[in-house]
Amino acid sequence: MVRMVKDGDPSWKPTFIVKPDSGCQGDGIYLIKDPSDIRLAGTLQSRPAVVQEYICKPLLIDKLKFDIRLYVLLKSLDPLEIYIAKDGLSRFCTEPYQEPSPKNLHHTFMHLTNYSLNIHSGNFVHSDSTSTGSKRTFSSILCRLSSKGVDIKKVWSDIISLVIKTVIALTPELKVFYQSDIPAGRPGPTCFQILGFDILLMKNLKPILLEVNANPSMRIEHEQELSPGVFENVPSLVDEEVKVAVIRDTLRLMDPLKNKRENHFPDIYVDRKHRFPPVSDRMSSSVLQLSKLFIARSQKLKQPAVKEEPSDSEPASASDANPNPEAHLPSICLKQVFPKYAKQFNYLRLVDRMANLFIRFLGIKGTMKLGPTGFRTFIRNCKLSSSSLSMAAVDILYIDITRRWNSMTLDQRDSGMCLQGFVEAFFYLAQRKFKMLPLHEQVASLVDLCEYHLSLLDEKRLVCGRSGTSGGRAPDSGTPQEAAASAPLAQGTPPACTNSAHKVSNSRHALS
Known part of the structure; x- marks a missing residue:
């Protein structure tokens, strides 16, 4: 390439x-x-x-390269809910930046912004405020850029767009992992994840995604050497400013026992089973440390303020009798960006809708690969076979794509078609069925068509089920794969319209 x-x-x-x-x-x-x-x-x-x-032309502050660590809360996959912290960390290199050349490629402190590397530099400056030193708040950088006339709203808008697009790209595969671990129909939020987005601003202020960390560090202190070989943990003002707020708001949003918050703060973090993906012990202990810190601080904040006692003739209000436990807490720092901005980005969720189809036809709970029977059932239930696409051709398509994808993966524990293989097969089918449309519309039209036929099948089975319970004979459920495929589409899947033509026209309108 x-x-x-x-x-x-x-x-x-x-x-x-x-x-x-x-x-x-x-x-x-x-x-x-x-x-x-x-x-x-x-x-x-x-x-x-x-x-x-x-990236050779990054934005520089004080002649130093820096990156941004932003914290994103993925609260729910189905429906998709994304929150982004209003502030983050700016981590600086400790050697003035020069564009890479054969002479300076090995200058780690010039090119790499990693905090764990630069802290060993003799030029590293521990921050005594949020706007100075080798680690600062992102808000302090934005203030500095704003003073120079930069459109900060545009910078934030571009960052939010980058975050939403990235999470949408991750969601389909996460859903496949999710359904294999989380019991269906479990009430309330069953898992969440705090993601660390590492972003670089270019000279033209365009944000570039460097990587996404599934287990971002939540430490709020750094090691300081008191004497040779003797270290002490010293609180970091910048880390505390940003990370405590992220954990505080995560607890607010995710705690299912909201009315019993004081007694149950750490409980949601102890259950490590319900996370996507598994979280390291280091993060779990750091989160517990932060939650305890927040509990101690919030208890201090909750001391009742001095106020006039209500007179005997005036009964205390309901709010006085049951004060809101969050009334005295700092303002929210996590901002919801999805589904708030869903209209602008729903056109990108085609692969997500394909993942819903893929999961529907998996058949066996816990598996993450589609067997040949499940693929044939998908073709049959969605009415995709024809004189030009026989079931024999469907079998050959399944074998060819499955072999190719399985040869590229190191994990051979499960046999069958993976999600990526299913997406490739779906694109192939879309190109055959809607030859005259652009590629995106081909795929959108086939998704609409599949959802339409499956909605009709669900309605038919529902009616038959009702007639069976009223004394009639229930229909034969068929093979296990077909029985599983007859279940409703995954929660959060857009409902099918009453006719496929209307749905196709809707998808075309969204693209215009």
Whole structure:
């Protein structure tokens, strides 16, 4: 791919950043100029790695490169609910930035913003306020940019758009994992995740996503060396300012025992089973530490203020008798961005709707791959077979795509078609059925058609079920795969319209 881009643009001379898979805290990251670099070949043989184009023109503050860590709460998958913290961390390099060259590629403190690396630099400055030092609040950076005439609302709008698009891209696969672990019909919020988005602002203020951390550090202190080999944990003003607010609002939003908050603060964090994906012990202990800190602070805040006693002739109001436990807490820092802005981004959720179809036909609870019977049932129930697409051709399509995807994965525990293979098959079917439409409309039209036929099937089975309970004979449920496929679409799936033509026209209108 690099060769193809270079052929199209000979002036393109990129630098690449190599990040070892499953690495953390900047361990093993390095820069290269040539994709054939012998170090890269050695890395990929011993340990898989992610190779990205290095962003050479970042926005600089005080001549230093920096990135932004923003915290995003994924409250629910179905329906999708996303919250983003109004403030974040800005983490600075400790050596003045220069564009990468063969002479400075190894200058870690110039190119890598990782806090765990730069803290070992002699130039690292522990922050004594939120707007100075090597780690600052993002709000302090925005204030500085605003003073120079930058449109801060536009910057935030672009960041929110980036976050929503990223989560929408992650949602389909998360749903497949979710259905294999979480009991169906469980009341209330069953899991959540705090994600750490690492974002770089370019010179033109366009935000670029660097990576998403499933287990972002929630520590609110740093180590300080008192004497050789003797360290002490010192509270970090900047971390405390941002992270305590994130945890506080997460507890507000996720605690199902809201009226018993004082007695049950830590409970939701102890149950590690209901998270997506599993969260490290380090984060769990950090969250507990923060929740305890917040409990202690909130108890101080809840001391009743001095006020006039109501006279005997005036009964105390209901609010006085049952004060709101959150009345004296700081303002909300987590802002809902989805479904608040759903209208602007729902057109991107086609793969999410495909995932709902995929999950419906999985058949067996806990599996994450679709068997041949389930794929045939999908084709049959959605009325996709025809004279030009026989069931024999469907079987060949299933075998070809499944073999190709299974050859690319290291996990061979389950046999069958993975979600990515199903999406490829779906695109193939859409191109065959709606040849005259653009690709996006082909896929949207096929999704609409499948949901329409399945809604009719659900209605028919519901009517038959009612007649069966009133004395009539219930229909034969067929194979286990077909019985599972007859279940309603996953909760949160857009309801089918009364006719497919109306749905197709709606999807085209959304694209216009």
